[in-house]
Amino acid sequence: MAVVWPSKNNFANGDVLTAANMNNIADTLNVFNPTSATNGQVWTANGSGSGSFATPVSGGWTLINSGTMSGSTITSSTFSGYNQIHIDLVNMNTSAAAAVGIRVNGLSTSIYGNYTQAPTSITAVTNDVTTSTTSWLTDALAATGAPYSKSIDIYNANQTTGWKVGWCITKSKSATVNQTNAWSMGYMDTAAALTSVTLLVASGTFSAGNYYIYGLK
């Protein structure tokens, strides 16, 4: 009898091509048909020698921009669809005594408010609120000290009603001056979904550090 290879002619998605089909192999081949997958699907193994095409899990953090801090402002690329924005400013410093502010969507109008606390020493905590209507100030205005790190979160960033709120922590490893040891709540009174963020220092420049701007879908 003539050998037919494979001995089974029609395979549906998920069918198993066996040794009997192949005549002379002793193992099993799993066959899948990639034309059955929809756009964007990926092959996902099930850990048991098989698997299926599936839509990748959506969401997660995306690095929007990163770089070395310099200049007086740093503005992100235009973005959309992020529910939360997270910014890390690592080992940063400024060339002059100045608070670091945030603006959203390029807005420099009176939509911002903040409440900032900064200890002037480790034990004595003093309210040290600085206000600016043209940006959310994330720390207190004080002399510069050792390099410090700052992390900022802006929530409900993709909502189109109400206002946006944010939270920022700032800490140096060693200095106790209040610019580098502060926590701050901010609000941004815009109903628009966020499409950009700008970091700024009103006096002088960012003189050290790296920035990382992330978005969460």
Add this chain to the structure above:
Amino acid sequence: MGRTKIVHDENGQPIELPFTEEEEAEFDAMAAELEANRKAAEKEAKAKAKLRAAALDKLGLTEAEINALFG
């Protein structure tokens, strides 16, 4: 030298550009506002410290004693 700003190109790469005249004027105004705020906060802190020292004196307590009591 004037202020500069970092923006990002279509590939997300940073580019440093000079401020426009309008941006310079706006940041000058903001710096002046913040400096005024700083001076006001400093003045308020000094006034509070003076008041605290007078109150401690009336109570006959030292700074360490009042901190031990109330933090």
